[in-house]
Amino acid sequence: MHLLSYLWLTINITIDPTMFTSGPFTITWHGFFTAVGILGGVTLSVFLAKRDGVPTEVAQEIALVGVPCAIVGARMFYVFEHWDIFGSNLPKIVTGITEGGITLYGGLIGGVAGGLAYALYHRWPIAITFDAAAPGMLLGQAIGRIGDLINGEHLAARSSLPWAVKYLNPNSPQFGYFLNHPDPNHPLNPLDTYSVHPTAGGYELVGDLVIIGILLFVLRRFVKVPGWIFASYMAMYAIMRFFLSYFRIDEQELWKIPVPQLVSCLMVGSAIIVAGVLMRWPGPITPEYAERVWGEEAEEGDVPRSRRRRKPDTTA
Numbered sequence: 001m002h003l004l005s006y007l008w009l010t011i012n013i014t015i016d017p018t019m020f021t022s023g024p025f026t027i028t029w030h031g032f033f034t035a036v037g038i039l040g041g042v043t044l045s046v047f048l049a050k051r052d053g054v055p056t057e058v059a060q061e062i063a064l065v066g067v068p069c070a071i072v073g074a075r076m077f078y079v080f081e082h083w084d085i086f087g088s089n090l091p092k093i094v095t096g097i098t099e100g101g102i103t104l105y106g107g108l109i110g111g112v113a114g115g116l117a118y119a120l121y122h123r124w125p126i127a128i129t130f131d132a133a134a135p136g137m138l139l140g141q142a143i144g145r146i147g148d149l150i151n152g153e154h155l156a157a158r159s160s161l162p163w164a165v166k167y168l169n170p171n172s173p174q175f176g177y178f179l180n181h182p183d184p185n186h187p188l189n190p191l192d193t194y195s196v197h198p199t200a201g202g203y204e205l206v207g208d209l210v211i212i213g214i215l216l217f218v219l220r221r222f223v224k225v226p227g228w229i230f231a232s233y234m235a236m237y238a239i240m241r242f243f244l245s246y247f248r249i250d251e252q253e254l255w256k257i258p259v260p261q262l263v264s265c266l267m268v269g270s271a272i273i274v275a276g277v278l279m280r281w282p283g284p285i286t287p288e289y290a291e292r293v294w295g296e297e298a299e300e301g302d303v304p305r306s307r308r309r310r311k312p313d314t315t316a
Helices: 002-008 028-053 054-080 104-123 126-151 173-181 199-222 228-247 259-279 286-295
Strands: 011-013 019-024 025-028 164-167
Touching: 002 173, 019 028, 025 028, 028 054, 028 126, 054 104, 054 126, 054 228, 104 126, 228 259, 228 286
Parallel strands: 011 164
Antiparallel strands: 019 025
């Protein structure tokens, strides 16, 4: 009975994290799905931006700037968190990027900062462009998390839940960690007694898809202020990521608090500030956006209805 229960309550993953190696470069499932996620996310964002009147070439240009900035930001944030590894091997900061080793929060910060700076420079409609970008960014994150699930890169806490996973490939970081950190109750068979929470590739993947659904089918229908969809994305993702830290065992800490939880709190605060600023200064909109959101006509570069000055009452 115990054996049958064990077999049903564990999802075994035996895939090698490495797809192939060519010279000094290693291509992993994480890197592959990250690339696919970028392609899928940019495609969705450009499609949504076009529906809201942002020219395709404008959305593509912002993406062409934002994506490299996101990759640099993701890598730099990871390097900062693991300076004890990279401090003595600086070339690995570049050569080891295809093996994994990126931090999602760093990617979000870098991508948003790069895209925002580029849009501000060209005086494009930033708020509605970022509203279109939010679902695409989440789609890219969700697809990228498939690679995390295969590789087992993010160390998770032990679990006996029906959806717990167990990594059996020797190249998986989870395999090596639990081999060297056996269960105190079963010290002689460390690899036979553990299964872990599917944090990044399971919980976060599902959470990303749920938030995408809310953004596309609820907020795009009911939110009337440009930029609030993006602010909502920031807040919802940060709240989800805050609680996911309780299932992770590999996160760096600051003041005995996991760094992602601190960043999550900052993101929620930033989202509230962004929402407040955009409520007062939403920036220009497009006729297509006005038609979709308010069902009324507007001229190119007009400001949202909430910011238009009312005509004085001359009937008295």
